[in-house]
Amino acid sequence: MKLRIEDAEKIADKLRFRFGGLIVAVAQDAFTNEVLMVAFMNREAFVKTLTTGLAHYWSISRGELWMKGETSGNVQKIVDIVLDCDYDTVLLKVEQIGVACHEGFRSCFHNKLQP
Amino acid sequence: MKLRIEDAEKIADKLRFRFGGLIVAVAQDAFTNEVLMVAFMNREAFVKTLTTGLAHYWSISRGELWMKGETSGNVQKIVDIVLDCDYDTVLLKVEQIGVACHEGFRSCFHNKLQP
Numbered sequence: 001m002k003l004r005i006e007d008a009e010k011i012a013d014k015l016r017f018r019f020g021g022l023i024v025a026v027a028q029d030a031f032t033n034e035v036l037m038v039a040f041m042n043r044e045a046f047v048k049t050l051t052t053g054l055a056h057y058w059s060i061s062r063g064e065l066w067m068k069g070e071t072s073g074n075v076q077k078i079v080d081i082v083l084d085c086d087y088d089t090v091l092l093k094v095e096q097i098g099v100a101c102h103e104g105f106r107s108c109f110h111n112k113l114q115p
Numbered sequence: 116m117k118l119r120i121e122d123a124e125k126i127a128d129k130l131r132f133r134f135g136g137l138i139v140a141v142a143q144d145a146f147t148n149e150v151l152m153v154a155f156m157n158r159e160a161f162v163k164t165l166t167t168g169l170a171h172y173w174s175i176s177r178g179e180l181w182m183k184g185e186t187s188g189n190v191q192k193i194v195d196i197v198l199d200c201d202y203d204t205v206l207l208k209v210e211q212i213g214v215a216c217h218e219g220f221r222s223c224f225h226n227k228l229q230p
Contacts, residue, residue: 001228011228018175024139024153033148038139038204050228060133083226085216089153091224101200109206111198113116113126113165 001053001078008050012043016088022058023088027068027100030079030093036100037108039068041090053078055092074098116168116193123165127158131203137173138203142183142215145194145208151215152223156205168193170207189213 003011017023022040029036039057041049045065048056055068055076069075076094083090101108118126132138137155144151154172156164160180163171170183170191184190191209198205216223 019134026141026150026153028150035141035143035150035206038141038153038199081228082224083228084153084223085218085220085225086223087226089223091150103200105200108199108201108204109197110200111202113196113198 001050001081003050005047005051008047011050012047014087015043015046015083015090016086017043018088022060023090025055025057025090025092027055027076027092027094027096029096031095034107035109036076036094036096036106046090049078049092050081055094068100069097072098072102074100076100116165116196118165120162120166123162126165127162129202130158130161130198130205131201132158133203137175138205140170140172140205140207142170142191142207142209142211144211146210149222150224151191151209151211151221161205164193164207165196170209183215184212187213187217189215191215 021042025041026038027036042058045056045058059066075097080093099106136157140156142151157173160171160173174181190212195208214221
């Protein structure tokens with residue numbers, strides 16, 4: 001999925017950015033439905049994601065835009081994007097190249113509680 | 116899943132609450148893997164979720180704890196809980212009774228972008 005910047009900006013206009021300009025983004029494997037990671041996007045990250053077809057996020061800790069996989073090569077190719085009912089959360093259905101987690105796991109969610 | 120309060124508190128101690136004491140929670144259908152909704156939890160909501168086996172969240176707009184389905188009956192029974200690598204996001208694998216979305220949809224993610 002790659003949109004023209006005008007179309008991406010129009011969709012971004014619908015979103016409700018909170019926490020000083022952020023929305024929550026959930027990346028889900030488009031083929032297995034595994035939830036891979038959760039991160040934040042500001043408006044620029046959202047628009048870049050739509051126009052490039054590759055997931056971009058806003059790093060709160062580093063205070064900067066980042067493209068997932070920019071250094072590792074573990075990019076996320078956008079297959080589909082679904083917005084929630086409140087327009088403040090984005091579900092990215094992605095083709096995950098390599099792994100999503102910086103610890104080498106396929107998914108960041110790998111600490112299962114043992115009841 | 117229902118934990119004793121002592122065990123739930125120990126797990127809560129590991130979490131990194133941000134944004135004034137909140138973590139992001141993703142509810143995923145435990146059987147179909149559909150992502151149902153995203154909401155926030157404070158420590159109390161997290162501990163209540165573990166001790167009751169039913170999803171509880173913190174409503175930012177209303178400034179109060181809420182049990183999902185308390186009035187509608189559309190509760191989320193906890194099947195599994197998985198923490199992410201940074202311990203600041205929770206993935207709830209749930210048995211969703213009825214629908215997750217207040218608009219009547221099974222999932223809150225029902226606004227698919229049409230590229």
